Structure formats: C-alpha cells, structure tokens
Amino acid sequence: MSTPQAAINTAPPSAREMAQIAIGLTVVCLIASIILGGFYLWTEPAKEHNVAAREQLLIRQLLGLSDRAEVGEVRRYLLWRGTNLEVFYLGESRLVQLDAIGNVIATRDVPPETAAEGDVDAWVASVAEPGEEQELRYVGRFFTGIEGGEAAGFVIEGKSIGFKTWIRFFLAVDAEFNLLGIEIIEHEEDPGLGDQITKPYFKHQFTGRSFDDIATIEVTKDPLPNEWRAALEALGETELDDWLQQNADNLAVHPDIHAITGATISSVAVADGVKRALRNFRKRMDLVEDHL
Amino acid sequence: MSTATTRTSPPIGTLLMRGLFDENPVFRLALSLCPAVAVTTTVKNGVMLGVAVFVVQVLSSVSASLLRPVIIPKIRVPLFVIIIAIWVSVMDMVLAAFYPDIYAEVGLYVKLIVAFAIIISRMELFAMKHPPMPAFWDGFGMGLGFLVAMILTGALRELLGSGSVFGIQIVDFNPLLLVILPAGGFFTIGLIMALFNWVDVKRGIAVKDDYKGCHG
Numbered sequence: 001m002s003t004p005q006a007a008i009n010t011a012p013p014s015a016r017e018m019a020q021i022a023i024g025l026t027v028v029c030l031i032a033s034i035i036l037g038g039f040y041l042w043t044e045p046a047k048e049h050n051v052a053a054r055e056q057l058l059i060r061q062l063l064g065l066s067d068r069a070e071v072g073e074v075r076r077y078l079l080w081r082g083t084n085l086e087v088f089y090l091g092e093s094r095l096v097q098l099d100a101i102g103n104v105i106a107t108r109d110v111p112p113e114t115a116a117e118g119d120v121d122a123w124v125a126s127v128a129e130p131g132e133e134q135e136l137r138y139v140g141r142f143f144t145g146i147e148g149g150e151a152a153g154f155v156i157e158g159k160s161i162g163f164k165t166w167i168r169f170f171l172a173v174d175a176e177f178n179l180l181g182i183e184i185i186e187h188e189e190d191p192g193l194g195d196q197i198t199k200p201y202f203k204h205q206f207t208g209r210s211f212d213d214i215a216t217i218e219v220t221k222d223p224l225p226n227e228w229r230a231a232l233e234a235l236g237e238t239e240l241d242d243w244l245q246q247n248a249d250n251l252a253v254h255p256d257i258h259a260i261t262g263a264t265i266s267s268v269a270v271a272d273g274v275k276r277a278l279r280n281f282r283k284r285m286d287l288v289e290d291h292l
Numbered sequence: 293m294s295t296a297t298t299r300t301s302p303p304i305g306t307l308l309m310r311g312l313f314d315e316n317p318v319f320r321l322a323l324s325l326c327p328a329v330a331v332t333t334t335v336k337n338g339v340m341l342g343v344a345v346f347v348v349q350v351l352s353s354v355s356a357s358l359l360r361p362v363i364i365p366k367i368r369v370p371l372f373v374i375i376i377a378i379w380v381s382v383m384d385m386v387l388a389a390f391y392p393d394i395y396a397e398v399g400l401y402v403k404l405i406v407a408f409a410i411i412i413s414r415m416e417l418f419a420m421k422h423p424p425m426p427a428f429w430d431g432f433g434m435g436l437g438f439l440v441a442m443i444l445t446g447a448l449r450e451l452l453g454s455g456s457v458f459g460i461q462i463v464d465f466n467p468l469l470l471v472i473l474p475a476g477g478f479f480t481i482g483l484i485m486a487l488f489n490w491v492d493v494k495r496g497i498a499v500k501d502d503y504k505g506c507h508g
Binding site (some may be wrong): 013017019020025028029032035036039042043044045046047050054176187190191192193195206261262 | 317330331332333334337339340364366367370371377378382385386388389392400401403411445469472473474481
C-alpha cells in the first residue's frame, strides 16, 4: 500500500479517538453483560427445575421403577486435611466419613430439618470443619431406586471428556452391578456425527452387560451389522427382560461396542467413561453400603 | 412501508429473491460452509440449524439497523459480534428454561450460530446502511435462503447417504457413506452450486467470475 489514501488510514488514531473507542466498547460490554445477567437470573430457576425433573424421570425409566418407588440421592465430597484425603458420602439420612484407604472415621445422622429443605452442601461443610485453606469439594453423586423398601438398583452419574467438552451420562445398574442401560444427559458433540451417542443403536449396546463384560469391553471400528442394529433399536419398544431373553445370543456374539461412523473419539469417550464409572462405583459401594 | 431513507432500499421481492437465489449465502456467497457441512447429514438437522440461523439473522439485522445512529463505525465489527452473541445466548437460555422439549432438539444448533459469517456479513453489508424494515426483509431473505440451502443439501445427503428423507426409509440400497462424511458435504454443495450456475446460464445471465471457482 503506497497510495497517500492508505497512508492516512493506517495512521494511529488520535488520543481522543482511542478514548472514544475504549469507552464505547466498555459501555457496550457493560450493557451486554447486564442484559445477559438479567436473562440468566430470570431463566436459571426454570432451567434447573427442568433439568431436575428430567433427571428424576430418566432415573425411573432406566431402573424400571413404578410410580410408588422412591429415589434417594447420595452425594460424594472430597476434603484434604493437611496431607490426608478424606471422603464424605451423604445419603438421605446419614453422612459417612472415610479416610483415603476406605476406613470409616465417623458416621452422623442428618438432622431432619436439613434433609427436608436446607442446603445439604452447606451442612456437610459445617460438619466436616475444613481447615483454614482447605475446601470441601462436591465431586459426584449417585441415586438409589427404592421399590417396596428394597434397593431396586442404582443410577450413577458419570462424565467423560468427549470431542470438545464433557459428556455427562447416567448409568443404571441392578443390585448385582449388571448394566440396565445408559442415558446421555448432556453433551456438545457435533450434530450428525458425535451426537449419535444419544441414539438407541449406540447407547443400547451397553444394556444387559454384566460387571465383568463391561470391565473388558472394547470399541471396534467394524461396521454395526444390520440385524444387530435392528435389535438394538427395538429395545425401546420391548420390555428389558424380554429383550434380554431374545437377544442373549446377540449379546454373546457382539462383545464389543461398535463405534459410530465418523465419531470414534465420542464412542470411545462414552465406553471408557462407562467402564470407569462402573468400576469406581463398585469399589465405593463396597466401602459405604453398610453405613448409609 | 415507504419511509424517508438516506438511501433507497430495494423492494421486498428483490430482497427475498436475493437471499434465496441471486446471493444465496451457501450456494453463492459460500459463507458458513463449515457448520453447514457438519450438520446437513440429515434433513432434520438441516432444518433445525436453518431455523435457528433464520431467527438470529432477522433479529440481528434489525438490531444493527436500529442501533445504526449510535454505533461508532470503528468498533462496529465487535459490536456486531456482541449483538449476535446476545441474541444467541438469550435464545439459548429462554429455550432451555421454558421450552425444554424444543431445547433438547435444537440446543446444540443454537450454540453454533455465534460464529456464523453470513449473519455478520449481512449486518455489515446491508443492515448498517438501511432502515429497520428493509433490514428485516434482507435478514428474512438471507435466513430463508440459508434454510432452503440446508434443506436441499440435507435432503440430497440423507437420500444418497442413508436412503431416507426425514428419517423415513425411501430407497433400499447400499448407502454411499462418502456423502455423509464431511468431504461428501462439500461435494454435494459444489454440485448444487454448479446447478445454480447452470440455471443462470439458461436464464441468459453471465455467471459472475466470483462464482466460477474457488479462490481461497
């Protein structure tokens, strides 16, 4: 650019102009954040309510619970006390405190008024008495389905890093840790490719596997055979028990998870996440089951 | 609506036709191809993204046109991005809060839109120079043009790639996997571009040099 016109345009703006630009941008960003903040405050309670309602519905569907069944939540917290790690499990009525290798340090009953409405996280934090620079961290939760006074199964919340960001999923298991099904709760995989993880033909490949099956499950890039795909898609319309009976052979012939075409990373992310969540859950249940 | 304008604005018909055909954002301007290719593996995905872009395009064009008098020219581009981001985030939050069923379907697509070249280019090229009504119709036409492009591409790719349209099986054959993959998306869009040029030749209009090939 050697024309005089261009030379004028590339000259640095005057101080007045720069001030105008800086103030202009600041004002615009302020207005934008006020608008967005306002909308956030207005919509967030409704959004949280929707998410919670959807989770409850999913848990009941995954475990096949009746309307009279109850769903309990267990929250898990970590706390570093000096160099010692402590783990807390908060059930509906009891709080269990464990050390790093799984020995129970203490159990406490949750005061009824806290359980009824109060902020449970704040109560755990007050009971745990973290030191000056330590903070109690909430790290995850699982749900217990109680049908007629007995545990009908568990739903574990897990997450795994996907193609772009976290994939959150629910994992339903019965009392023997057999997988009853998985459901993807939240993800931002690409539409048309990675988002196929929510499709029956993918997520139903996990259904009906035992704890040991899942421990050794692998992802294959072989194309999904048509008749197996049809069987997986039919699961939504059939009762789980009937489906498992009809497809016992299929499950044995297809021990691996067939990856989604064009989305191997997303497929592996879900499979690994399921594997990890189930393994950890079993370990944790062995530690706290009798105390909650 | 005839208002005293600084510049004469083209009639509504011209504006609509421009978005749909003469300056179709995908097949003529070749804008926003990346998300377009990623999403159009099925018609349904295409429609979802198309509708989301349509709404944000209209809202953003009108906003830019209304704010014309107060926008400092030097910072107009960051301002456009902020306007688009506000509309996209507001849509995202409102849908998530009050229409969870719709949100479950379109949530992913809404978030994609912030980075859409076509929206920002219409704000710069048209909305900044015209009053709100023509800006509305320009956004309307361009959004519609994008939606139609998504439907065309999605239908062709879904038909060839999985033998179905809107998830309903139409023909039973070994699907062309390539068409579903990103490369196939570019091929499909290229073929439709060629069709557009062919129609122009038939109409006796010289094809613009710009539309003849790829230039970086």
